[in-house]
Amino acid sequence: MKLLTRLWIGALVIALIAWATWRWAAGPRTTEPTQGARIDSTSAGFKAARLFFAAPSGDSLVSETREMMEVQSLHDRVAALVRELDRGPTAGAVAALPPGTSVLHAFLDDRGTMTLDLTRAFQQGFRGGSTAEYLAVGSLVRTLGVNLPEVKRVLITCGGAPLSSLGGHLPLDRPIEVAMLP
Amino acid sequence: LKPPYGRGALAAAAGVLAVFLSSLAERPPARAAPPESAPVRESDGRTWVGANDLARLLSATKFWRHDVRKLVLRAGDHRLLLTADNPFVLIDDRTVLLPDPVRSVRGELQIPVALLESLPRDSTIARLHVDLRRGIVLQVPPDGLIGTPRIAIESDATRLVFEADQSGGTAVTSRSRAHFLVHWSGAFVGTLPDSLPAGSLVRAIRVSPAASGSTLELEVAPEAAGFRVTREPERRRVTLAFAREKRAGDESFAPEGPAGPRQLKTVAIDAGHGGSDLGVVAGGVAEKDLALTLARLVSAEITRRLAARVVLTREDDRAMTMEERAERANRARADVVLSLHFDGVPAGAARGATAFCPPATYAADPATPATPSAGAIEVLPWRDAAMRHAVESRALAERILAAIDLRMPEPTRLREMLPCPLLGVDAPGLLLECATLTSEADRARVTSGAGLSELATAIVDGIEAFQASR
Numbered sequence: 001m002k003l004l005t006r007l008w009i010g011a012l013v014i015a016l017i018a019w020a021t022w023r024w025a026a027g028p029r030t031t032e033p034t035q036g037a038r039i040d041s042t043s044a045g046f047k048a049a050r051l052f053f054a055a056p057s058g059d060s061l062v063s064e065t066r067e068m069m070e071v072q073s074l075h076d077r078v079a080a081l082v083r084e085l086d087r088g089p090t091a092g093a094v095a096a097l098p099p100g101t102s103v104l105h106a107f108l109d110d111r112g113t114m115t116l117d118l119t120r121a122f123q124q125g126f127r128g129g130s131t132a133e134y135l136a137v138g139s140l141v142r143t144l145g146v147n148l149p150e151v152k153r154v155l156i157t158c159g160g161a162p163l164s165s166l167g168g169h170l171p172l173d174r175p176i177e178v179a180m181l182p
Numbered sequence: 183l184k185p186p187y188g189r190g191a192l193a194a195a196a197g198v199l200a201v202f203l204s205s206l207a208e209r210p211p212a213r214a215a216p217p218e219s220a221p222v223r224e225s226d227g228r229t230w231v232g233a234n235d236l237a238r239l240l241s242a243t244k245f246w247r248h249d250v251r252k253l254v255l256r257a258g259d260h261r262l263l264l265t266a267d268n269p270f271v272l273i274d275d276r277t278v279l280l281p282d283p284v285r286s287v288r289g290e291l292q293i294p295v296a297l298l299e300s301l302p303r304d305s306t307i308a309r310l311h312v313d314l315r316r317g318i319v320l321q322v323p324p325d326g327l328i329g330t331p332r333i334a335i336e337s338d339a340t341r342l343v344f345e346a347d348q349s350g351g352t353a354v355t356s357r358s359r360a361h362f363l364v365h366w367s368g369a370f371v372g373t374l375p376d377s378l379p380a381g382s383l384v385r386a387i388r389v390s391p392a393a394s395g396s397t398l399e400l401e402v403a404p405e406a407a408g409f410r411v412t413r414e415p416e417r418r419r420v421t422l423a424f425a426r427e428k429r430a431g432d433e434s435f436a437p438e439g440p441a442g443p444r445q446l447k448t449v450a451i452d453a454g455h456g457g458s459d460l461g462v463v464a465g466g467v468a469e470k471d472l473a474l475t476l477a478r479l480v481s482a483e484i485t486r487r488l489a490a491r492v493v494l495t496r497e498d499d500r501a502m503t504m505e506e507r508a509e510r511a512n513r514a515r516a517d518v519v520l521s522l523h524f525d526g527v528p529a530g531a532a533r534g535a536t537a538f539c540p541p542a543t544y545a546a547d548p549a550t551p552a553t554p555s556a557g558a559i560e561v562l563p564w565r566d567a568a569m570r571h572a573v574e575s576r577a578l579a580e581r582i583l584a585a586i587d588l589r590m591p592e593p594t595r596l597r598e599m600l601p602c603p604l605l606g607v608d609a610p611g612l613l614l615e616c617a618t619l620t621s622e623a624d625r626a627r628v629t630s631g632a633g634l635s636e637l638a639t640a641i642v643d644g645i646e647a648f649q650a651s652r
Contacts, residue, residue: 050238
């Protein structure tokens with residue numbers, strides 16, 4: 001009986017040593033299962049946003065999903081989206097927004113019309129023809145429309161003043177309907 | 183007994199093989215997906231969706247607690263707690279048991295799609311729909327889903343009846359018979375027939391994802407005289423009806439002009455930019471100079487080949503406002519207006535020609551009133567006068583682009599957007615970006631004398647084809 005007890009205790013000790021060795025050899029477990037997520041104890045989290053840039057061929061807009069810090073106010077959300085557009089794509093596309101563009105004011109009325117007042121860099125930094133103009137406006141309006149579903153159309157102003165056109169090819173004196181963009 | 187390193191090598195090889203096979207099994211299907219969607223992954227007979235994709239579709243904020251391997255998704259008023267290798271998910275104060283545990287694959291949590299059935303259903307959280315046929319999870323837009331249409335062909339009309347969660351977000355965005363566009367705020371999840379029966383007034387149907395919802399493109403027969411969109415929210419359906427004879431309440435298509443060959447008596451050619459407005463400058467070439475040279479070549483070619491008078495909005499290097507250009511074209515009673523430009527895209531590898539023409543949103547005449555007292559008057563601002571000629575403008579653009587395609591190696595594209603040079607112009611017309619100056623190949627071609635002459639010939643080929651056919 002004593003022999004049996006000793007055998008049991010011996011087997012248990014061996015099993016414990018084997019388990020401890022296995023745990024040590026396995027090392028720490030993966031700690032990054034989800035990119036872009038934050039520790040729950042902080043007050044801010046990350047949220048995915050779809051940003052539209054120009055395809056290198058200039059034929060269309062292509063989207064890129066990016067993790068962005070969560071912000072609450074409409075102005076901050078719009079400003080963050082435009083800031084990411086200005087930062088440019090990470091790969092496979094080209095920036096469509098004139099460099100240095102940022103948001104001065106954003107106002108959304110109860111019918112879904114957003115008045116977006118941009119810095120003068122939007123107009124002064126623009127270079128190119130109709131396609132560059134189409135892609136710049138499309139990149140902006142589609143990004144806002146997709147990430148802020150309450151935005152149905154966007155009226156772009158610049159430096160607090162109305163903007164008739166970005167480069168003289170496409171009129172901006174009226175709001176651009178999100179639904180009219182292909 | 184085999185040596186330990188032998189087992190390790192075998193295990194490593196098996197692991198590599200397993201990862202390779204799983205990557206094959208989990209590759210998302212290679213077909214076009216609507217914008218707000220994510221691929222599902224089939225593995226071990228189960229269907230999974232990535233945690234990052236799920237968070238994006240739910241517009242959720244993510245919090246990851248690496249010490250306990252828990253992911254919190256906060257969406258609207260709701261909170262989801264997912265734990266790696268655990269089948270229990272906490273949704274607000276409910277615990278849901280999934281058929282499989284949440285798993286970690288190559289650094290991302292994968293969640294069984296069965297979870298979607300247990301998600302809360304209220305206005306603060308997005309509704310998701312699993313479309314296994316297309317292998318996607320779709321974010322249902324606020325206006326819901328649109329299903330497969332039922333097509334009814336009668337002797338005098340063709341009806342397309344769509345099942346739709348909500349019917350409010352339906353709008354006709356192009357009234358052209360050849361490119362009839364209907365925008366839906368909802369997402370289309372049905373199927374469309376490859377071909378339509380004889381006698382149908384609708385010849386083809388295509389659907390494409392749009393910025394917010396879906397766009398349905400129809401090719402409508404020339405015999406159709408009117409159409410009607412009937413929204414029935416209580417029956418959750420929308421009917422598009424096309425009739426051979428226009429009845430009370432029917433809407434009109436966009437004006438198309440008289441049948442037969444077109445008579446072009448006057449052609450207005452507008453050379454873009456001028457004076458202090460250089461336009462695109464690339465490789466020492468200014469757009470304003472090239473546009474003027476091309477305008478003169480096109481003018482000479484038209485005079486030589488067509489019995490039409492040519493009016494140039496500017497004949498030298500001077501700045502002109504858009505209003506002045508439109509006034510010259512209107513005063514000359516131009517039958518077509520062609521605004522010549524050269525494109526530029528600072529970054530990327532853009533090249534080729536692009537035509538911008540007005541969208542066909544204007545109706546030939548207002549909807550026939552259902553009752554005599556309910557007459558409607560549609561006012562079109564003078565700024566938008568060119569919209570009355572949208573169908574003709576597109577026909578002209580298509581023929582010019584086809585002619586350029588035949589003679590030039592560069593790609594061509596057409597966009598429906600009213601351009602500035604056509605504001606206040608009462609004639610069919612287009613803005614033609616003839617080539618892309620920021621592309622070295624395009625620039626080399628159009629700055630050679632022969633290249634620019636060939637371009638002028640192609641443009642007049644297109645005008646001639648437009649004049650001869652309908």
